[in-house]
Amino acid sequence: MERVPILKLGDILIISIQIDLDDQSVLALQEDLADRVVSAGARGVIIDISAVEIIDSFIGRMFATIAGMCRMLDAETVVVGMRPAVAITLVELGLSLGGVRTALNLEKGVALLDHLGDRGTPR
Amino acid sequence: MERVPILKLGDILIISIQIDLDDQSVLALQEDLADRVVSAGARGVIIDISAVEIIDSFIGRMFATIAGMCRMLDAETVVVGMRPAVAITLVELGLSLGGVRTALNLEKGVALLDHLGDRGTPR
Numbered sequence: 001m002e003r004v005p006i007l008k009l010g011d012i013l014i015i016s017i018q019i020d021l022d023d024q025s026v027l028a029l030q031e032d033l034a035d036r037v038v039s040a041g042a043r044g045v046i047i048d049i050s051a052v053e054i055i056d057s058f059i060g061r062m063f064a065t066i067a068g069m070c071r072m073l074d075a076e077t078v079v080v081g082m083r084p085a086v087a088i089t090l091v092e093l094g095l096s097l098g099g100v101r102t103a104l105n106l107e108k109g110v111a112l113l114d115h116l117g118d119r120g121t122p123r
Numbered sequence: 124m125e126r127v128p129i130l131k132l133g134d135i136l137i138i139s140i141q142i143d144l145d146d147q148s149v150l151a152l153q154e155d156l157a158d159r160v161v162s163a164g165a166r167g168v169i170i171d172i173s174a175v176e177i178i179d180s181f182i183g184r185m186f187a188t189i190a191g192m193c194r195m196l197d198a199e200t201v202v203v204g205m206r207p208a209v210a211i212t213l214v215e216l217g218l219s220l221g222g223v224r225t226a227l228n229l230e231k232g233v234a235l236l237d238h239l240g241d242r243g244t245p246r
Contacts, residue, residue, distance in 0.1 A: 005139055005174040005204070007229045009132070014229075016128055018141040051128040081128070106130045106137075 004029050006036050012113060013040060013075075014106070016048040026062050033066060037073045044113035045070050048106060050081030057095055064098025076116050078102065080109040127152045129159045135236060136163060136198075137229070139171040149185050156189060160196045167236035168193050171229060173204030180218055187221025199239050201225065203232040 002025060007014040013036055019025065033045065047063065049055070067077035080103045090097070103109040125148055130137040136159055142148065156168065170186065172178070190200035203226045213220070226232040 003174065005141065005171060007137070007139065007171055007173075007204075009229055009233065014130070014137075016130065016139045016141070018128065018139070048128060048130055050130075051126065081130075106132055110132065 002028070003032065006032060008036070008040050008042070011040070011042050012044045012046060012110060013037065013042045014046050014048065016051070018051045021059065021062065026058075030062075030066060030069065034069055034073065037070055037075050042075050043117055044110075045075055045077045046106060046109040046113070047077065047079045048081045049079060049086070050083065050105075052086065053083065055086050055090060055095070060090070060095050060097050063100045067098065067100045076101065076113055078109040078112055080104065080106055125151070126155065129155060131159070131163050131165070134163070134165050135167045135169060135233060136160065136165045137169050137171065139174070141174045144182065144185065149181075153185075153189060153192060157192055157196065160193055160198050165198050166240055167233075168198055168200045169229060169232045169236070170200065170202045171204045172202060172209070173206065173228075175209065176206065178209050178213060178218070183213070183218050183220050186223045190221065190223045199224070199236055201232040201235055203227065203229055 004015055004017065004019065004025065013033070015033070036042065037045065045066070063079055070077045078101045079097065082102060101112065103112050127138055127140065127142065127148065136156070138156070159165065160168065168189070186202055193200045201224045202220065205225060224235065226235050
């Protein structure tokens with residue numbers, strides 16, 4: 001059980017991070033995700049981190065890389081479910097998520113993607 | 124990262140099993156899930172097992188217990204994303220999932236729950 005499963009719902013892909021991510025699994029996730037965004041024609045990717053207790057600069061960079069990659073493939077990325085303690089730590093350490101959008105939970109993430117889709121601005 | 128996160132989308136709860144479940148984490152999951160079904164007023168629970176490579180009788184019983192528990196709380200349970208190898212092993216070993224409904228993937232699971240909801244039969 002090393003690969004993070006990618007769920008598909010309509011044109012949104014959902015990833016729930018539950019394992020400690022090392023270099024290998026992050027690379028695998030990015031590759032799998034890029035493939036799925038293309039094959040599914042996804043317009044949005046939601047990454048749920050409600051099970052994640054610690055975010056360091058490594059994970060932060062991963063979110064930024066995924067978001068940049070998805071944007072190239074015409075999909076928006078939203079990180080949802082951040083624990084309050086994680087948000088506090090991120091700010092205290094001066095870490096950013098590289099401009100990745102966040103939402104409180106999965107539902108609000110889906111609503112955000114719907115909203116972004118409605119605007120239909122060229123990117 | 125011991126607890127399995129429970130995602131909510133509308134009146135459906137989504138669980139993605141990615142870790143090896145032992146007795147403790149199964150009990151914790153069942154408790155968390157029962158609480159969430161009630162607090163969210165959920166009508167359906169979808170358990171994604173696309174990351175699960177091995178299902179033994181212990182996991183099989185867990186699905187049956189969860190499904191029974193959710194039915195008591197007026198919610199239906201659907202297991203989705205079973206790998207072909209897992210299905211083969213289950214049949215070969217003569218294991219059943221205790222009459223738990225299955226669907227190919229998350230989308231079909233949601234469709235199944237919608238279909239069940241539409242029938243509106245008293246339970």
